[in-house]
Amino acid sequence: MDANQKKTALRMIPYGLYILTSKGKDGTTAAATVNWVTQASFEPPLVVVAVKADSQPYAVIRSAESFVLNILGKGQESVAYAFFKSVESDAQQIGGQPYRVGRTGAPILETMPAFVECRVIERVEKGDHAIVVGEVVDVGVAQEPEGRPDEAVLSLKELGPRIFYGG
Amino acid sequence: MDANQKKTALRMIPYGLYILTSKGKDGTTAAATVNWVTQASFEPPLVVVAVKADSQPYAVIRSAESFVLNILGKGQESVAYAFFKSVESDAQQIGGQPYRVGRTGAPILETMPAFVECRVIERVEKGDHAIVVGEVVDVGVAQEPEGRPDEAVLSLKELGPRIFYGG
Numbered sequence: 001m002d003a004n005q006k007k008t009a010l011r012m013i014p015y016g017l018y019i020l021t022s023k024g025k026d027g028t029t030a031a032a033t034v035n036w037v038t039q040a041s042f043e044p045p046l047v048v049v050a051v052k053a054d055s056q057p058y059a060v061i062r063s064a065e066s067f068v069l070n071i072l073g074k075g076q077e078s079v080a081y082a083f084f085k086s087v088e089s090d091a092q093q094i095g096g097q098p099y100r101v102g103r104t105g106a107p108i109l110e111t112m113p114a115f116v117e118c119r120v121i122e123r124v125e126k127g128d129h130a131i132v133v134g135e136v137v138d139v140g141v142a143q144e145p146e147g148r149p150d151e152a153v154l155s156l157k158e159l160g161p162r163i164f165y166g167g
Numbered sequence: 168m169d170a171n172q173k174k175t176a177l178r179m180i181p182y183g184l185y186i187l188t189s190k191g192k193d194g195t196t197a198a199a200t201v202n203w204v205t206q207a208s209f210e211p212p213l214v215v216v217a218v219k220a221d222s223q224p225y226a227v228i229r230s231a232e233s234f235v236l237n238i239l240g241k242g243q244e245s246v247a248y249a250f251f252k253s254v255e256s257d258a259q260q261i262g263g264q265p266y267r268v269g270r271t272g273a274p275i276l277e278t279m280p281a282f283v284e285c286r287v288i289e290r291v292e293k294g295d296h297a298i299v300v301g302e303v304v305d306v307g308v309a310q311e312p313e314g315r316p317d318e319a320v321l322s323l324k325e326l327g328p329r330i331f332y333g334g
Contacts, residue, residue: 001305009281009306010206011316012238014183038205039177040217041294042333048215050207071179114176122291124300127208133291138168139176149178150324157317166209
């Protein structure tokens with residue numbers, strides 16, 4: 001298998017961008033930009049997110065058994081960049097973004113067009129990223145998209161011609 | 168959880184389009200258009216695809232323990248539509264598309280810009296679609312994209328303003 005062809009073929013898969021948030025049982029908050037996301041069932045509604053296995057966000061999600069996918073909207077590139085790094089948080093904000101507490105205890109960022117809150121029902125640890133399967137327990141849409149909903153999300157490709165990211 | 172908000176929030180996740188192919192141990196060929204796909208690890212390279220649990224393609228993948236994601240390119244809308252239905256196949260073609268046999272035995276369609284061939288390493292059956300985790304064992308890029316690779320793939324949204332699909 002040619003390494004360059006592998007990179008190119010896998011980079012052909014298009015992605016949106018999301019801030020993944022979670023709050024562990026010990027009160028630790030995690031927040032990170034992720035893109036490896038797909039829906040995986042209608043009934044029950046399931047989503048899959050791949051999270052770096054040796055990361056603090058994954059440790060928090062394992063503890064919390066829940067997470068929120070905060071869906072980034074068009075124009076929120078600076079938020080995506082901010083959460084590529086680890087950020088400070090307190091009772092009012094995470095990385096400068098105000099939040100409220102969702103029904104699972106996970107933080108819901110209030111400046112995003114939509115969120116999907118999940119309870120973790122399965123984890124698969126077979127690679128450098130863990131596959132986390134979440135059952136959707138709550139959603140919110142702050143701004144109803146005018147056209148197709150998938151036109152409203154910030155895409156990985158909008159970060160610039162040379163920016164690729166995984167996880 | 169509001170049903171319309173759930174639909175809208177989950178439809179914000181953007182997708183590419185792929186023809187999923189597999190050949191079962193009894194020789195049965197499966198081919199279907201899918202969109203619920205994400206990479207899930209760099210090392211080993213893993214992808215996740217959600218496949219309708221009660222479908223013929225999923226039965227074939229369970230038997231074969233392998234599959235190919237044939238990545239649709241810009242302008243291949245008619246191929247995506249053709250494989251929404253079940254198609255005829257023989258030793259030369261599947262649904263009118265010529266193919267060769269990949270190293271796992273799964274068919275590789277020869278008219279697509281790229282393919283990702285996988286060995287199934289895990290399946291999660293918790294919803295109306297099964298989550299299939301594949302380790303990438305081969306790839307091919309027939310046409311090196313000129314710009315970003317994720318600009319070269321056919322997107323779900325290109326099928327038209329009202330077309331949504333899952334699986």
